[in-house]
């Protein structure tokens with residue numbers, strides 16, 4: 762994947778995203794739509810995985826058939842909203858290894874602080890896909906990717922549902938080697954750090970909190 766930013770403009774993705782943005786969409790529908798979109802984004806983000814062939818026998822003859830090369834990929838959920846993307850992607854790639862990164866923002870320093878970190882072994886040999894639906898300031902995403910690189914990850918991609926220009930710029934500056942796949946790039950961040958027009962708080966909407 763050579764582009765730093767890929768916007769998945771497929772009509773199914775765009776239609777589902779519009780339903781998710783609507784403030785009257787229920788928690789149940791929001792979660793279901795996120796699951797569906799995550800699979801379409803996963804289809805795009807895995808497009809250039811390394812392939813090899815395996816000798817198999819069909820009922821008619823032998824053939825060298827294509828299979829994905831290398832170690833199982835790693836999906837990294839950035840808590841808590843990343844879990845909403847994780848469920849759908851795991852349905853599509855059930856053998857993937859899974860990690861979790863928990864960060865909160867220190868009220869005084871405004872810097873991300875780690876409260877949970879558990880990732881699969883041998884990240885250096887795995888395609889590593891970080892999942893977070895909302896790329897807002899990009900500070901926590903950039904910090905999460907710093908941690909993954911410290912754990913050895915070399916081939917990292919970032920999947921989100923919505924991105925703000927500010928978050929894309931932050932990621933481009935901090936991690937130009939990490940391609941971003943998103944369903945849309947919105948206008949801007951507001952003074953509270955929410956993406957506008959956005960869809961509100963993704964975690965609250967998918968888990969029914971607040």
Ligand code: URA
Nearest residue numbers: 895897955956962963
């Ligand atoms: N996180 C969210 O859930 N929503 C935003 O708009 C920005 C960050």
